[in-house]
Amino acid sequence: xxxxxxxxxxxxxxxxxxxxxxxxxxxxxxxxxxxxxxxxxxxxxxxxxxxxxxxxxxxxxxxxxxxxxxxxxxxxxxxxxxxxxxxxxxxxxxxxxxxxxxxxxxxxxxxxxxxxxxxxxxxxxxxxxxxxxxxxxxxxxxxxxxxxxxxxxxxxxxxxxxxxxxxxxxxxxxxxxxxxxxxxxxxxxxxxxxxxxxxxxxxxxxxxxxxxxxxxxxxxxxxxxxxxxxxxxxxxxxxxxxxxxxxxxxxxxxxxxxxxxxxxxxxxxxxxxxxxxxxxx
Amino acid sequence: xxxxxxxxxxxxxxxxxxxxxxxxxxxxxxxxxxxxxxxxxxxxxxxxxxxxxxxxxxxxxxxxxxxxxxxxxxxxxxxxxxxxxxxxxxxxxxxxxxxxxxxxxxxxxxxxxxxxxxxxxxxxxxxxxxxxxxxxxxxxxxxxxxxxxxxxxxxxxxxxxxxxxxxxxxxxxxxxxxxxxxxxxxxxxxxxxxxxxxxxxxxxxxxxxxxxxxxxxxxxxxxxxxxxxxx
Numbered sequence: 001x002x003x004x005x006x007x008x009x010x011x012x013x014x015x016x017x018x019x020x021x022x023x024x025x026x027x028x029x030x031x032x033x034x035x036x037x038x039x040x041x042x043x044x045x046x047x048x049x050x051x052x053x054x055x056x057x058x059x060x061x062x063x064x065x066x067x068x069x070x071x072x073x074x075x076x077x078x079x080x081x082x083x084x085x086x087x088x089x090x091x092x093x094x095x096x097x098x099x100x101x102x103x104x105x106x107x108x109x110x111x112x113x114x115x116x117x118x119x120x121x122x123x124x125x126x127x128x129x130x131x132x133x134x135x136x137x138x139x140x141x142x143x144x145x146x147x148x149x150x151x152x153x154x155x156x157x158x159x160x161x162x163x164x165x166x167x168x169x170x171x172x173x174x175x176x177x178x179x180x181x182x183x184x185x186x187x188x189x190x191x192x193x194x195x196x197x198x199x200x201x202x203x204x205x206x207x208x209x210x211x212x213x214x215x216x217x218x219x220x221x222x223x224x225x226x227x228x229x230x231x232x233x234x235x236x237x238x239x240x241x242x243x244x245x246x247x248x249x250x251x252x253x254x255x256x257x258x259x260x261x262x263x264x265x266x267x268x269x270x271x272x273x274x275x276x277x278x279x280x281x
Numbered sequence: 282x283x284x285x286x287x288x289x290x291x292x293x294x295x296x297x298x299x300x301x302x303x304x305x306x307x308x309x310x311x312x313x314x315x316x317x318x319x320x321x322x323x324x325x326x327x328x329x330x331x332x333x334x335x336x337x338x339x340x341x342x343x344x345x346x347x348x349x350x351x352x353x354x355x356x357x358x359x360x361x362x363x364x365x366x367x368x369x370x371x372x373x374x375x376x377x378x379x380x381x382x383x384x385x386x387x388x389x390x391x392x393x394x395x396x397x398x399x400x401x402x403x404x405x406x407x408x409x410x411x412x413x414x415x416x417x418x419x420x421x422x423x424x425x426x427x428x429x430x431x432x433x434x435x436x437x438x439x440x441x442x443x444x445x446x447x448x449x450x451x452x453x454x455x456x457x458x459x460x461x462x463x464x465x466x467x468x469x470x471x472x473x474x475x476x477x478x479x480x481x482x483x484x485x486x487x488x489x490x491x492x493x494x495x496x497x498x499x500x501x502x503x504x505x506x507x508x509x510x511x512x
Binding site for chain 1: 378460465
């Protein structure tokens, strides 16, 4: 027994030393804030385009947590973020009304499109009314992929179905042609591609993914497809540890003429993805 | 932390209330893991026993491949199965992406190396025992392997449990290959991910607890399996 003791002790000490040596330290110090936002802003590359120069100028690092709108707001509600940037106006207003956030401001907008297989079995190509297009998809029993994850895109999709006339309750009808994926935009586009289904997507994610997919933009331009992004601070009275001052500086920057111009200058494949709020309304 | 307590209450409500989504997810989880582990066990356990008893040609290479197979990330297995079953893939004509059967295929690949490696190790541990000598010299192969497997019953049950553990809560196959489709291919584990992504922390706890409860059932069954047969 005693012969085995020393090696075992050394092993234990070694393991503990390894554990301690990997300690990450307190989360990056005072000079960092946490931004909870949606995957569309992160995946498109917009955020690094905006945040890198700002961090360099101010010395404040921004930790970006890119999740669905529902979770981004939940993170703000729990005080696990300092600033929230999302796109679901009704949820944002509820968030402010409940006292979880303050100082909501419009930042920018982009648009949603309905994409689907080039063969377009429901014949919606070129339609201008998203509600009618959805009704045609339902009427033709064509496959439709729903995010089904409480994201801003999912919430908007459900709002659009309300304009689909007799098919307004289609998402909750249990129809086997309505696929509730419960996944992010990228996987849903993959699923639509594989199953030759229709799907509602933000334009940016679609542009980034289209090269590998056999999908086309079929419906666009309906005012109901416009997608406004709002930013708000986590209420410092609820969460005293929130880094509100630094977060407000970022919010000021995003809504300043300089920040707005930078949003408008962002391009993907030569296309404007996000329109500055100042420019569009 | 209060969401943990809320989650426990939520789990109770969902189970007692016979929540359709949760029960369906339990069904999908059990269907996929039981089918995949059973199929994998039927092939991998005899294979591992054969490797251990007879050390065939290429023995080291085969053991090596099995061992490395245990390390392959579930997502990589998911990618491989996705590649095979996607429309552009060699098995695209089966049209079986986003089905439970596709998940079973992936979990089969996850379970196989664990079952093979552990069985091989259990049989190897018998090397030099009178039983092993008698078997390799005397009995027919089929009989020898069956006798040996009966002898090393306990480590084999452990192997089956490990295979279950890897499949039961995996996400790398269930989400990309299964698609996490509500009331079709949504498992308990992918339910947790979805509830998390919605920010429903309390609701995410419930399927986790149900998963652990099911693990208790499986671990209990394991005791029955490893019991000595009354003669």
